[in-house]
Each structure stands twice: as structure tokens, then as C-alpha cells.
Amino acid sequence: MGALVRLDKYLADMGAGTRSEVKEYIRKGRITVGGKVVKQPDLKLDISQAEVYFDSRCIEYEALEYYMLNKPAGVVSATTDKHCKTVVELIETGKNKDLFPVGRLDKDTEGLLLITNDGDLAHRLLSPKKHVPKTYYAHIKGKVDEEDVIVFHSGIKLEDDFTTLPARLVIKKAGEVSEVEVTIYEGKFHQVKRMFEAVGKEVLYLKRLSMGDLVLDENLILGGYRKLTEEELNRLKG
Structure with missing residues (x-):
């Protein structure tokens, strides 16, 4: 029963x-x-x-729901907002009224966002003690070089006296506008943007590709979403 x-x-x-x-x-x-x-x-x-x-x-009862969203720019990572559309409003098939985003993506940032009403899972993924990796693809104004890779790997001291954990920076294309992937292990406010500012560069475009074991489905269009598969959920909870 x-x-x-x-x-x-x-x-x-x-x-x-x-x-x-x-x-x-x-x-x-x-x-x-x-x-x-x-x-x-x-x-x-x-x-x-x-x-x-x-x-x-x-009307089938689902106590807990889990959605992968490919967040578009211009939408805020919140449950309610007086001025902008929220990521929760994009989940039109959601049955629970208490859905929320796990963590935040900046308004102009795209990519992977988990939407759920499972507070315990959210706490585990966001806990600073867990150091859950988050990988981003970015366009950077300025030539990213091996020196930047070393600096990111060493940890970067930001302006609020916070020093990041060693981050993995992979150069996909170097030039006036470089293409990179960067993996961080915290979730500080504007962290990726602030890290590149610390080495004299500017993030022009940012997209989250993964969070822990959850990887953005490349078939999801911007603003598209789907329920997590049982395998994805098991990996996240594992």
C-alpha cells in the first residue's frame, strides 16, 4: 500500500x-x-x-518530478519574477506547482538546468562540500593560451577574497574570439565570467554542458525540455 x-x-x-x-x-x-x-x-x-x-x-500522481531544460537566454533562473519569464514557466507539462531550478544560470547564459521539486537531491548537488563539477562552453574575447590554462588549474583569487578550486580549461579554438570549455567545482555568482575577467578577458557567450553526471541532451532545442531518464536519475542520485 x-x-x-x-x-x-x-x-x-x-x-x-x-x-x-x-x-x-x-x-x-x-x-x-x-x-x-x-x-x-x-x-x-x-x-x-x-x-x-x-x-x-x-490525473496520475507524481510526488517528485525531474526535468532537463536547455535554458535559453533572456529567461531567469527563478520560480517567479515580476518582469521576466522564468525557467519554471517553460515546463508546461509539469504537474507539481512546487518545481524549482537547481542552482542558477545567469539571464544571458544558455544550457543545462535541472528543474525539480526534490529538495534533497538539490541540496546534494548544490552543497559546497560536494564540489559537483559543472562544465561550460564559452566564447571568449581575447586569445586564450596555455598560461591561462595554468592559472585556471592553480585556482583564481576573485575580488571578494574567494579563491576557486583548480579548474579545467580546454582551448577549442584560439584567436581574437577564443572557444573554450571550462569545468569548475563551485557555483559562485557569475563565477566563470569573473574568472576570465581576472585574466583580462571577457565572456561573450556561455552555455552549460553538464552538471555532475547529467549531460545536456544535444537534441533539445533552446527552451526545450524533457523528463530525466531513469538511468540519468540513478546516476545523479548515485
Whole structure:
């Protein structure tokens, strides 16, 4: 037997409406459980077995959800914002109203972002003690050379007296605008941009490719998302 949840909470948790709205739907006979109309909002359901329909739409209960998002520029890494669209608003198929982004990407940064409502997993991935690697692809104004590789590997002291852990810098193309991949092990505010500023260069474009064992699906268009596979989730939780 699975966990028991009130019918009104079950529906509200799965995004069918607010608690007061779903109570009204229930009273109007729009909800069936096991093929029978139910009008008791406080009916306790076994979430592992319940067959719940709202009108003709099946409402399956998912306590935890995990989405990989290819974040586009111009969208903020937040749950709500008065002025800009948020990454959570891009997850149109999300059932839970308590989804949030795991960590932040700057508004103008693209790439991998995990959206979930699993607070325990988020805490493990973001904990400073875990040193979860994050890899970015970047366009850099200025020629990146081997000296920069050495400096990044040695750790860079930023202006707030914070010194980064050794970072891995790989030069893909050197020139007036260089193309690089950089892996860092913290998640400080604007960290990659600040690290390149510290060596006299400027980040023109930034895209996150991976976070821990989670790698951006190259088939996801900007703004696209999908649920994590069981294998991806197991690796993250491993």
C-alpha cells in the first residue's frame, strides 16, 4: 500500500487547480475515482493505485518530478519574477506547482538546468562540500593560451577574497574570439565570467554542458525540455 493523500490535495498537487477550485470540481461531480463519481474532498487515496479522472483526463500522481531544460537566454533562473519569464514557466507539462531550478544560470547564459521539486537531491548537488563539477562552453574575447590554462588549474583569487578550486580549461579554438570549455567545482555568482575577467578577458557567450553526471541532451532545442531518464536519475542520485 502506498501513501494516502486527500483527494483535494492529490488534485491540487498535480496542478488541476487551487485547493478551493478542486473542491468545487469535486462537488460538481467532475472527478471520478476507480470509475465512480466522488464528491468527498477529504477522501483518502492510495497514490500508488488510485485511478483518478478529472472530466475525461487521467490525473496520475507524481510526488517528485525531474526535468532537463536547455535554458535559453533572456529567461531567469527563478520560480517567479515580476518582469521576466522564468525557467519554471517553460515546463508546461509539469504537474507539481512546487518545481524549482537547481542552482542558477545567469539571464544571458544558455544550457543545462535541472528543474525539480526534490529538495534533497538539490541540496546534494548544490552543497559546497560536494564540489559537483559543472562544465561550460564559452566564447571568449581575447586569445586564450596555455598560461591561462595554468592559472585556471592553480585556482583564481576573485575580488571578494574567494579563491576557486583548480579548474579545467580546454582551448577549442584560439584567436581574437577564443572557444573554450571550462569545468569548475563551485557555483559562485557569475563565477566563470569573473574568472576570465581576472585574466583580462571577457565572456561573450556561455552555455552549460553538464552538471555532475547529467549531460545536456544535444537534441533539445533552446527552451526545450524533457523528463530525466531513469538511468540519468540513478546516476545523479548515485
